Amino acid sequence: MFAEYTASELTSIFAMQGFAGLILFSVFVLMALGLAIIFGQMGVINMAHGEFMILGAYITYLTSNVFSEYVPTLFSGYFFLAMLLAFLATFLLGALVEWAMIRHLYKRPLDTLLATWGLSLILQQLYRTVFGAREVGVTLPDWLMGSYPLTEMIEIPINGIFVMVLTLIISLGVYFMMFRSRWGCQVRAVVQNREMASAVGINTEKVDRITFALGCGIAGIAGSAFTMVGSTGPTSGQLYIVDTFLVVVFGGAQSLLGTIASAFTISQAQSTMEFFLSGSMAKVLTLLVVVGILMLRPQGLFALKIRH
Structure with missing residues (x-):
């Protein structure tokens, strides 16, 4: 498999695929953070999580069209407004879904799976x-186009750098909300002992x-980021929901650190193997390895320690 490449070519291939894996990692993290909050903290299996992501992508698409047609002079900054609108729309829809459906199904995970x-x-x-x-595809501002040449053979796309920076900011924001805020303390109290809380x-x-609305809102931001790396269609969210659940379960359902570590491991493995094998074979091998590890460690990479 590697014999036909020289050492320098292999180095460049692994570097390029590694960076492509980082972009995939960013999308996985943004998707999995929202799902980890919903599934890990609430025990709700949200099979519609991918559709919340696609709603964010469609809102970004609509915002792009509105700015390009009516206010082209401000087009370079539309993406920041699009992310805010995507978050607000999916947050509000998530709150509505929780009130209308999810709140009647707590402690019934199979029912939440079927309903969502x-x-x-x-x-x-x-x-x-x-x-x-x-x-449909989104037109990106000029400052997000192009790439940064790292070496003669390796170029880093600027939109990929933006997605990774965005992921870092969102991850830090979620960390401070969950572990350094009054609201996060309340969430963890409800998770550990609802009656006492x-x-x-x-x-x-x-x-x-x-909590449910926030998880959906983060999925909306993931949808905005998704428009930079793929086209948006009605069923695009289903392509990521299985991988996202895999990331959350593999990392530990209630661990944000485990979610990030799991997303990095799975995205890098898939990205590298997809270059040398077919995409479906890469997913199969990744799934087999993850299932094997979960058989040895069913609680995931990082388990939440609760004092009984």
């Missing part, structure tokens, strides 16, 4: 009706709603 799977089908059909069945005055219903 049905929701994902409804949202897919809604996107197909509104935006059409064909995939309610007894000391925490509004557990409000915590649940905001």
Whole structure:
């Protein structure tokens, strides 16, 4: 497999695929952070998480079109507004879904799986009706185009650098919200002992709603980032939902650090193997390795330690 390449070519290939893996890692992290909050902290299996991501992508697409047609002079800065709108739209939709459906299904994970799977089908059909069945692409500002030449053989796309910086900022924001804020303390209290948290005055219903909505909002930001690395279609979210669940479970459902470590491991493995093997074979091998590790360590890479 490697014999046909020289040492310098292999070095360049691994460097390029490694950076491509970092871009995939960024999308995985943004998707998995939202899912880790919903699944890890609340025990809700949200099969519509990919559709929340695609809603963020479609909002970015609409914002791009509006700016290019009506305010072209401000087009270079539209992406920041698009991310904010994507977050707000998916946050509000997530709060509505939690109030209308999820709150009736807590402690019934199979029911949440079936209900959110049905929701994902409804949202897919809604996107197909509104935006059409064909995939659409977003026009990026000029400052996000092009690449930075690292060496003569290695070039780093600027939009990939932007996605990674965005992922770093969001990850730090989620960390401080979960572990350095009053709200995060309330979330962890509800996770560990809902009855006792309610007894000391925490509004557990409000915590649940905001937690679910926040996870969906982060998926919306992931959708904005996704428009830089792929085209957007009604079913595009389903291409990432399995990998995202794999990332969360492999890292440890209640561990943000485990989520990030798992996303890095899986994305790098897939990106590198896809160059030398087919994409489907790379996914199969990655899945087999992850399943093998989970058989030895079913709690994931990082398990949350709770004092009983």
